[in-house]
Amino acid sequence: MASSILSDCSSARLLPLRRSLLPPRAPRLRSCPALATPRRLLVAARPQLLPRPRHMDSVPAATASSADSADAPAKLIDGKLVAKQVREEIAVQVTRMKDVIGIVPGLAVILVGSRKDSQTYVRNKKKACEAVGIKSYEVNLPEDSSEEEVIKHIASFNSDPSVHGILVQLPLPRHMNDENILNAVSIEKDVDGFHPLNIGRLAMQGRDPFFVPCTPKGCMELLHRHGVEIKGKRAVVIGRSNIVGTPAALLLQKANATVSIVHSQTKNPEQITRQADIVIAAVGVANLVRGDWIKPGATIIDVGINPVDDPESPRGYRLVGDVCYEEASKVAGAITPVPGGVGPMTIAMLLSNTLESARRIHGFK
Numbered sequence: 001m002a003s004s005i006l007s008d009c010s011s012a013r014l015l016p017l018r019r020s021l022l023p024p025r026a027p028r029l030r031s032c033p034a035l036a037t038p039r040r041l042l043v044a045a046r047p048q049l050l051p052r053p054r055h056m057d058s059v060p061a062a063t064a065s066s067a068d069s070a071d072a073p074a075k076l077i078d079g080k081l082v083a084k085q086v087r088e089e090i091a092v093q094v095t096r097m098k099d100v101i102g103i104v105p106g107l108a109v110i111l112v113g114s115r116k117d118s119q120t121y122v123r124n125k126k127k128a129c130e131a132v133g134i135k136s137y138e139v140n141l142p143e144d145s146s147e148e149e150v151i152k153h154i155a156s157f158n159s160d161p162s163v164h165g166i167l168v169q170l171p172l173p174r175h176m177n178d179e180n181i182l183n184a185v186s187i188e189k190d191v192d193g194f195h196p197l198n199i200g201r202l203a204m205q206g207r208d209p210f211f212v213p214c215t216p217k218g219c220m221e222l223l224h225r226h227g228v229e230i231k232g233k234r235a236v237v238i239g240r241s242n243i244v245g246t247p248a249a250l251l252l253q254k255a256n257a258t259v260s261i262v263h264s265q266t267k268n269p270e271q272i273t274r275q276a277d278i279v280i281a282a283v284g285v286a287n288l289v290r291g292d293w294i295k296p297g298a299t300i301i302d303v304g305i306n307p308v309d310d311p312e313s314p315r316g317y318r319l320v321g322d323v324c325y326e327e328a329s330k331v332a333g334a335i336t337p338v339p340g341g342v343g344p345m346t347i348a349m350l351l352s353n354t355l356e357s358a359r360r361i362h363g364f365k
């Protein structure tokens with residue numbers, strides 16, 4: 001359901017949350033001017049056409065270096081376009097795998113309850129699988145199912161050789177304990193990368209997880225494919241959730257950035273964010289990050305997908321990010337839009353993890 005905020009960043013409903021991120025004597029928030037995103041201000045930054053190797057951070061920045069002029073409009077990091085490119089690459093690899101060893105990667109999705117947004121995401125995941133040749137399996141359970149029922153389905157997929165990836169759509173109904181359920185997914189098939197062992201391995205030097213969670217992996221892919229240098233750069237991640245903020249910070253650190261995490265107890269979040277060459281905002285507060293939080297030329301990856309009331313939109317709401325786009329795009333070197341930024345990368349990375357899983361299980365390079 002859409003929250004009752006306009007595009008105005010100083011909305012009363014958001015204030016308590018935002019206040020917790022502001023210094024004690026912060027000036028009154030100015031309103032974020034963005035109503036319609038002025039796309040004509042933007043220059044689309046085309047990603048490289050070939051998949052970028054994992055060590056992309058050694059490549060000099062093609063976009064978004066802080067040497068960019070502060071007056072030049074930010075380059076648009078088009079997640080929809082990159083996601084399409086990734087899906088096309090995956091389709092080629094799925095076909096090759098089927099032709100060479102006769103194996104078709106399989107993804108199992110478990111949905112509990114009838115949240116409209118979750119139903120849409122699951123439908124989109126199924127469609128994306130079909131489009132690249134991955135076989136999908138779906139289990140829909142009623143809202144009042146027990147944890148045991150969900151775990152029974154997970155166990156059955158764990159031992160099914162035609163299933164290479166398993167995910168449980170989040171959020172789960174309130175009566176369920178996420179941890180019990182996520183722990184039941186076999187670590188080798190945990191394509192969401194939410195199993196504590198996968199997160200633990202991500203945090204350790206010299207270890208790699210079986211899977212990297214899809215949204216942070218998508219953020220990194222956008223940076224790599226746009227030639228954004230990470231090594232030695234200052235990065236700020238806003239938000240410390242298990243599924244985005246924390247793994248995003250770990251990934252940036254693995255790529256040799258110097259990383260700070262800004263969260264609800266951080267003093268002077270603007271000051272800290274303003275030092276960053278790369279910002280990943282994943283806090284779920286509409287328009288929190290304003291133009292004056294941003295270092296000129298920085299690269300901004302906006303993970304927030306916040307519904308705000310919009311009577312003019314057919315849905316009655318529209319989506320805005322955690323970053324005040326209109327202000328930020330005048331200061332940043334490159335920026336992702338919302339929608340059409342990180343969101344589409346989440347599903348593209350899920351397909352990538354499923355293919356990777358099938359390859360690993362069958363020893364196929």
Ligand SMILES: Nc1nc2c(c(=O)[nH]1)N[C@@H](CN(C=O)c1ccc(C(=O)N[C@@H](CCC(=O)O)C(=O)O)cc1)CN2
Pocket residue numbers: 121167168169170171192214215305319338339340341342343344345346347
């Ligand atoms: N098990 C999981 N649950 C959830 C995850 C996840 O990665 N694994 N992430 C989110 C939901 N999600 C996928 O599941 C997801 C969210 C958003 C998008 C997306 O493409 N968004 C579009 C806008 C869509 C719209 O118009 O409504 C965009 O940003 O452009 C894809 C997937 C929580 N649950």
